[in-house]
Each structure stands twice: as structure tokens, then as C-alpha cells.
Amino acid sequence: MSGSETPFSEVAAWNLFDVNARVGPSGVHGELALDTAGLLEEMDRFHIREAVVSHWTAEEYDAETGNRALARDLDARFTPAWAALPDEASVASLAAIQPAAVRLTPGTAQHNFSTAPWCAGPLFEYLQEHAVVTLIARPDIEWPALAALLENFPRLPVVLLDIGYRADRHLFPLLRRFPMLHFDSATYLAHRQLEAFVEQHGAGRVLFGSRLPLFTPGSALAVLASARISDADRLAIAGGNLHHLLARAVGRTA
Amino acid sequence: MRSPIPIADCHGHVGTHPDFPAYHAESAEMVAVMDHLNIERLAVTSTLACYNDCPRGNAEVADVLARYPDRFWGYVTVNPNPPGQALAELEKWAAFHTPPLIKFHPSLHKYPVHGKHYQPVWDYANQTGAVVLVHTWDSDPNCGPLLFPAIARQCPKARILLGHSGVTWRGYMQAVEAAHAAPNLYLDLSGSQRHRLILERIVEALGLERILFGSDLPFLEASMTLGQVLAARIPDAAREMILRNNFLRLISGA
Numbered sequence: 001m002s003g004s005e006t007p008f009s010e011v012a013a014w015n016l017f018d019v020n021a022r023v024g025p026s027g028v029h030g031e032l033a034l035d036t037a038g039l040l041e042e043m044d045r046f047h048i049r050e051a052v053v054s055h056w057t058a059e060e061y062d063a064e065t066g067n068r069a070l071a072r073d074l075d076a077r078f079t080p081a082w083a084a085l086p087d088e089a090s091v092a093s094l095a096a097i098q099p100a101a102v103r104l105t106p107g108t109a110q111h112n113f114s115t116a117p118w119c120a121g122p123l124f125e126y127l128q129e130h131a132v133v134t135l136i137a138r139p140d141i142e143w144p145a146l147a148a149l150l151e152n153f154p155r156l157p158v159v160l161l162d163i164g165y166r167a168d169r170h171l172f173p174l175l176r177r178f179p180m181l182h183f184d185s186a187t188y189l190a191h192r193q194l195e196a197f198v199e200q201h202g203a204g205r206v207l208f209g210s211r212l213p214l215f216t217p218g219s220a221l222a223v224l225a226s227a228r229i230s231d232a233d234r235l236a237i238a239g240g241n242l243h244h245l246l247a248r249a250v251g252r253t254a
Numbered sequence: 255m256r257s258p259i260p261i262a263d264c265h266g267h268v269g270t271h272p273d274f275p276a277y278h279a280e281s282a283e284m285v286a287v288m289d290h291l292n293i294e295r296l297a298v299t300s301t302l303a304c305y306n307d308c309p310r311g312n313a314e315v316a317d318v319l320a321r322y323p324d325r326f327w328g329y330v331t332v333n334p335n336p337p338g339q340a341l342a343e344l345e346k347w348a349a350f351h352t353p354p355l356i357k358f359h360p361s362l363h364k365y366p367v368h369g370k371h372y373q374p375v376w377d378y379a380n381q382t383g384a385v386v387l388v389h390t391w392d393s394d395p396n397c398g399p400l401l402f403p404a405i406a407r408q409c410p411k412a413r414i415l416l417g418h419s420g421v422t423w424r425g426y427m428q429a430v431e432a433a434h435a436a437p438n439l440y441l442d443l444s445g446s447q448r449h450r451l452i453l454e455r456i457v458e459a460l461g462l463e464r465i466l467f468g469s470d471l472p473f474l475e476a477s478m479t480l481g482q483v484l485a486a487r488i489p490d491a492a493r494e495m496i497l498r499n500n501f502l503r504l505i506s507g508a
Contacts, residue, residue, distance in 0.1 A: 007255060007484045032423070032450060042450070046485075165446065165474070166274040189446060191472040192287070196277035212450070219448035222481025225255040226290065 008221050011047045017239030018043070018051035018217070019135070020161050020184045020209030023073050024066075026056040034213040036073045043077070046217040048210065050077050052135070052242070054103040058083035063090065063111060079246060081135050084127075086113050086120035094126060100249040102127065103135040115141065115149045124149070128156040130250040137161040143170045150178040157245050159183065159207060165190035168197075175205055182245065184209030185237065186220050194237075195227040203233035207242045257480055259494050260294035262501040264415060265387060265444040265468025266326075268318050269301030269311070279472040281318050285325055291476055293469065296326055297501070299357035299387065301473070303331035308339060312347050319350065327505065329357035329387060334371035341374055353507045354384040360396040361389050367397050368405055380409035385504055387415040387442065392425030399428035406436035413438050413504050415466065418445035419456075426452050430459045440504065443479050443496070444468030453486040462495045466504070 021043075026033035033056060034042065043051060055073065058066020063083035070080050081103035084090050094102070106113050106120075113119055127134050136146070138160055150158065160183040163171065174181055186209035188194055197206065208224060210217035224237060266284070270276035278287075288296060298318060303311025308331055315328040328350035332340035344354060356379055360367040367388055379386050390397045399420045406414055419429040419441040426441075426449070433439040441456060441464060456465060467483060469476035483496060 008481075010255070029423075168275050187446070189448075189475045189478050190274065190277070191475050192278045192283075193475065214450065215448045216450040216482050216485055218481040218485030219478035220481075222255050222477040222484070223475050225481075226477040 008046055008218065008225070010225060011221055011238070014047070014235060014238040015240075016046070016048045016050075016208060017242045018048045018210045018212065019159055019207040019242050020186050021051040021053045021212040022056050022059070023053050023078070023213075024056040024069055027060050029056075029214060032213050036075050039213060040075060040077065042212055042217070046210070046221060048217060049239070050079065051210075051212070052081050052101050052133070053078040054081040054083070054135070059103070059105050059110065064093075067093075083111070084123060085111055086123045088122065091122050091126050094123075094132075098130070099132055100246050101133040101135060105140050106136070107140040110140065115145050117152055124153045124156060128153045131155070131157055131248040133157050133159060133245050133249060135159045135161055138163045138167065147174060150174060150181060154178055155180060157182070157248065159245075161209060162187050162211065164188075165193060168193075172201070175201060181205065182207055182241070185224065186211035186215060189219070189223060192227075194223055195229050198227070198229045198233050203229065203236045204241055206237045207245075208238050255477060255481065255484070256290070257292040257484070257497060259497045260292055261467055261480075262498045263293050263296040263469050263471070263476075264466045264501045264504075265417060265442050266296040266298040266471045267301045267304075267473050268298050268314050271301060271473065272305065276472065281322060281326075284472050285322060287471065287476055288325065291480055293471075293476065294498075295324070296469070296471060297329060297355060297387075297505075298326050299329040299331045303333070304357070304359040304362050304389075308333045308336075308343050312343055315350070316347065327351055327355060329355040331357040331359070332375055333363050334365050334369065334375070335363055340371075341378060344375070344378055351505065353505070354379070354382050355505065356384050356386045358386065358388040361391060361394060365396065366401070368401050376405060376409050376412065379412035381411070383411045383413070383507055385413045385415065387417050389417045390420050390425070390429065391418070392420045392422040392428065399425060399432045402432045402439055403435035406432075406438050410438060413440060415440045415442045417442050417468070418470075419443065421445045421447055423447075423449050423452060426456060430456055433460055433464055440464045440466055440500075442466050442468040443483065444470040444474065445479075446474060448478055448482050453482060454488060457488050457492055462492045463500055465496050466501045467497045
């Protein structure tokens, strides 16, 4: 297993589709940030065929600048997760590119907006109407705001990223109430938590996420590989669920 | 996925947690996971003791050791807050292991690792050549890694495991800095943040002998740390040291 070889050859047939990856330079994460070639190399190493990719420049700096950088850094294996803001111009820009996915960063230290209808109503109306897969990291939205967002836009396909392993008492009631809520597996890493979730709730709401380039995909893959779940459930989490969600996006071109 | 090397695991628990549901956390279920991943033996501390009640918690460890004498080692967990309790617990459970295995949790006990109430236990650890596992966290005033070089120099016969190695990327860098300053400080890989490249960087910085595999089972999913170790670009000889040899050497007193 020296060099570039990994012990994950068994996942090569899983058609892995990663919902949680970022590309581009980071002002915070130093050597961990990857350009397009570097991200593709890591994906190859772990047999990840495709990824939903957002851009660090959008997350750490400005949405429009970040979207231009994402357009520049795209690869055919990436599904872009565009940044979006609640203003009219941003919604119009989204409509022009007909996105399949967005990644929102509403936190006060980032793009600093409320997800309530009085602030971001037109944005979420557009995203819901077009079934755009909407990624939001859990640290970027508090539970009450998330619950309100789902109440107001129940058909919006939300993927909660970086949920951590302590969230079940918040997560389960929301999953029961809102069928379009999903979450990624990158940080859902408590002891036998994934297999317990699948036992109790089925596999349809979990999407494989690596958290590249910050985390090694080796950890989330090892958890998925060693979970005592059916092969059908494993494949659904590995990529089937995400393919299904993205296929619902209306009029997608990007 | 399974370890090709029988693992000697330096960091595990018995018990559950207050802030999220436990799944399959009973000792028999832990052994099933250990068999599945090829964890030959696991050193455990009581979670009850880490939070609230050392006497009852250490008794839980004694029970597990009695039922599975070949699968677990036991840490005696001590709390510096109840006067006189820590040394009494060490004397009561001296049969757990020679040299003693001791666990501190300064974060949950809300008492600094360099505070005077810990001093009698540090003296005991130095006199007995104990292995002391201490929970650490990036820059934490009670247990940040940079607090440890001074303690380690005052207790040169104790072997101190920096539990979780400070957790974050910066915490790991602090742990490396601490380990450079004192030869009896060791890094434990358990923890929830599985940063890409971190294992490669600490092997480069510290060599092979002071890095130990810890799963944090049944708190965290053991396969995630195993996946990180198996996927890292390090020599196979390093993997064997990390997964097995280093902890066996440490607890043998050599």
C-alpha cells in the first residue's frame, strides 16, 4: 500500500459520486487546498468518478468572483455547486445558467443573509421551483433557521453538509417531517451510526461526501465499506441517491 | 475493509454519551467490530468516569476486563476535583495493568492539566512509569498540546499520550511542536477530524515511533481512523508501527 496505492479497490465498482468537494485556493487551509488537477488526482486515487464541487473563492470571498473562478476551474467530472445570494441580480444570474446545484453560505462571517422569506424568498422560490440541489453546511445555518427554511420551502432538495456525529436528536425529527432533506456522510462518523441510521430510516437520505480537499476520502469510504448494510443501500449512498436528486433539477444545463 | 495487521488500539471507552444516541455500544458489540476490523485488543477508559463518576466508571472497566481479559486493557480514569479520590482510585484498581494506564479528561472535568490537583497523579505516574492518556484539544486552556512539554520534562519516566493530538490541523501542529520538545510525548490518532496529509506530515516530523492508532471506539467509528492510516502515503513499516508495535512497546514498559 505504499505510494499512491490505496486499500479501496473494492469501491471502484461503486460509481462514487461525492456531494461535498471544493476546488481552488483557500486563504485558510494552506497546503490542503487543491486545484482542478490535484482534486482529480485525489478523486482518482479513491475511485471517485464524479463530484459536486464548489469553489473556495466563493465561500471565503465573493459569490460572483467565486462563480467565475468555478467556471474557469470546472472539469467534466464536476457538477458545479454555484454560489448564490438573495438579491435580484444573483437570482437572475442563476436563472441564466440553469444550475443543477448551489452551495449557500449564509453565515454572518460569509455571505451574511437570512434564509427567511423576507430576505431570501425569491432565491428559494427559484431553487424550489427548479428542484436545484441546495447544499448548506450545518455550521453555516442554525437548526431553527433550517427548520424554518424547510417549513417555508418543503419541496426544496436540501443537502445538509458537515453535519457532524452529534446531530441525530435534531436531524431525525427534520428528516421525518421533510422528505426532501438529505445529508452527507463525510462527518457522520460515530460508532456504527451510519448502519444504525440505515436500519432505522433507510438509505435514501444519505449521500456520500468526502469533504475533499480538507479530509481524506479514506475515512468516509472506510465507514461506508465496513458498514453492515446491504449492497443496494451501499450503492445508493455511494452515488445512486445523488444521481437521482440531480436528475430532478428542472432545465439543468450547469 | 480490514486491517492487514492485528491492531493494538490505545484509545477506547466503555459507556455512552449525553449528547447523542449510542448505537451498539455494548462490549459484545464492540468486540464484534474489533473482530471485523482486526483490532486485536483495545485500551478502554470509562465514559461515565470521564464525565461524572470515577469510582463507578472504573468499576465498569473492571467488569469488562473480567469478561474479556484478552481483548481489552484498562485505563484508570481519575478526576482531580474530588479531594483524595484520584490516588485512591489508582490504588484500588492497580491490578488493571503494570505499568499503570491512567486517563485524564481535563476538558470534561474542567480542570487544567497543569493545575496543582493533578500534581500528585503526575508524581505517581512518574514513579511508576505509567502510560497517561490525556484528552487534548487545539489551544484549549485546560488541555492544549502546548501545555504538555513542561509536564513531560517534570515527569520523564511517565509516557504521555496526547489524546486526539489536538484534533484540528492546528492542534496536530501543536502536538508535533510539543513532542519535539519532550521525548516522552506521543500522538494518538483518534478523533473526528480526518485531515488529508496530516498523517504524512507527522510521520515526516516525528518519525515512526511516537504515533499510535486510537479508534475512540465506541464513541467514534473505528473504521474511519483505520481508513486514514491505510490510505496514507506512508511506508508499510510505518503502518505496522502505528497500528500495533508502538502501543505494545509503550505498555510493556520498555
